[in-house]
Amino acid sequence: MRTILVASDAPSVRAEVVAVVGEPDTEIVEIDSGQAVVAAVDEYEPDLVIVDLQMGSMGAMAVCSELRLEESIDNLPHVAVLMLLDRRPDVFLAKRSGAEGWLVKPLDPIRLRRATQALVDGGTYHDESFQPVPVRIGPDGDTPAGAVAGAPAASAHD
DSSP states (O other): OEEEEEEOSOHHHHHHHHHHHOOTTEEEEEESOGGGHHHHHHHHOOSEEEEESSOTTSOHHHHHHHHHHHHHTTSSOOOEEEEEESSGGGHHHHHHHTOSEEEESSOOHHHHHHHHHHHHTTOOEEOOTTOOOOOOOOTTSSOOTTOOTTSOOOOTTO
């Protein structure tokens, strides 16, 4: 049986995550504050911690940093962390804190299940779904005026 700790002060976020990752062979531990995560990791020894970025006075970045600190002084075993981010620029925070994975909200059940499985299996998961669409560059090196990112540029003959 695997154990997943879900930490968010928003009951709706916890319910959404539990609905996707909860399976008969999975024990789910729900935590509603960042301050309670370290003690819960010590008590339950989860295979994965899924933590919301914005959570009271101790969000995902602080939680992940605290878990890594406790691990570095042998107070806790290593546990994979999946961060639930509010926007794409927050990826910097996830990378900086040492999280093995991240997802940008709104949560998609397929991506959440893939991320969870990848991290439980010892891998990583980096949500690429919100990467900017590449912009085509015209032959003169400039983006054609009025061009839509990823769309073919209109010619003068159109």
